[in-house]
Amino acid sequence: MSRIAYVNGRYRPHAHAAVHIEDRGYQFADGVYEVVLVHRGHMVDEEGHLDRLDRSLGEIRITPPMARAPMRAVMREVLRRNRIQNGFIYIQITRGVARRDHPFPKAVKPALVMTARTIKPFDLQAARTGVDAITIPDIRWKRCDIKTVGLLPNVLGKQRAREAGAYEAWMVDETGFVTEGTSSNAWIVTRDGDLLTRNLSGAILGGITRRAILDLAHAANVRFVERAFTVAEAKAAREAFVTSASSLVKPVVRIDGQSIGNGHIGEITERLLCLYAAHMDEAAKP
Numbered sequence: 001m002s003r004i005a006y007v008n009g010r011y012r013p014h015a016h017a018a019v020h021i022e023d024r025g026y027q028f029a030d031g032v033y034e035v036v037l038v039h040r041g042h043m044v045d046e047e048g049h050l051d052r053l054d055r056s057l058g059e060i061r062i063t064p065p066m067a068r069a070p071m072r073a074v075m076r077e078v079l080r081r082n083r084i085q086n087g088f089i090y091i092q093i094t095r096g097v098a099r100r101d102h103p104f105p106k107a108v109k110p111a112l113v114m115t116a117r118t119i120k121p122f123d124l125q126a127a128r129t130g131v132d133a134i135t136i137p138d139i140r141w142k143r144c145d146i147k148t149v150g151l152l153p154n155v156l157g158k159q160r161a162r163e164a165g166a167y168e169a170w171m172v173d174e175t176g177f178v179t180e181g182t183s184s185n186a187w188i189v190t191r192d193g194d195l196l197t198r199n200l201s202g203a204i205l206g207g208i209t210r211r212a213i214l215d216l217a218h219a220a221n222v223r224f225v226e227r228a229f230t231v232a233e234a235k236a237a238r239e240a241f242v243t244s245a246s247s248l249v250k251p252v253v254r255i256d257g258q259s260i261g262n263g264h265i266g267e268i269t270e271r272l273l274c275l276y277a278a279h280m281d282e283a284a285k286p
């Protein structure tokens, strides 16, 4: 079946879907995006993603190209036309097409693109498999809370991880504290059993999965603290994991080659993974 993309009001065959060469996303990374997980035909945390999209747009002063209700309708139509049961929907909004010049162009309509793709259905046993992370310097700007398409440091970091045989790279700020992964939030469980993830600021993206996990942890009486932790704390941790719409809750069992815990998914990570799996099923309830 051929894939279909939504491009500025039209549903186009994926292979022929295109935007203009002077789209400001292409020239300036002047745009924002979202990745939403689809589980059994339903979007997980759709409202959270749309809220964050609005926030990102507001922070860079792009007017939303459409209201929430038609946006939701287009998302559903993209999923329907691509027959997505398990997968992702990618939403990108840029400032639009204009002659290349740094200031905001006048009277330009923002460009909206959506694509979707299928992934394997969620498999709890496979999700338990631990991965490696490496640490790298965080070379990004100071507004990482905005989900912009300007991802070059993330791309370079992820490539370093891949070349080191690792799944993710944890970025480290100038004072030795972990900010986040190149496409995920970073978590540890300390020797004292405290669940830690960095507090929200311009240093990290406020992950929608991160928020869901904090809410699930709270409801399940799992103690947590939102604070920065150092690489040394991470390497001494009992457990480590990452969260994102694509990684879900993924155990990290080695950091820079050093084993974390016993090298397998830890107890709290396991609990949170199961809670998150239930949260996904909840979203998929008819």
Ligand code: PDD
Pocket: 035, 154, 180, 181, 182, 183, 184, 185, 204, 205, 206, 207, 208, 209, 210, 243, 244, 245, 246
């Ligand atoms: N990335 N931090 C960064 C830098 C990210 O790019 C992402 C998500 C996250 C986690 O956010 P969420 O839980 O809302 O997915 C944290 C997406 C999946 C991506 O770029 O593909």
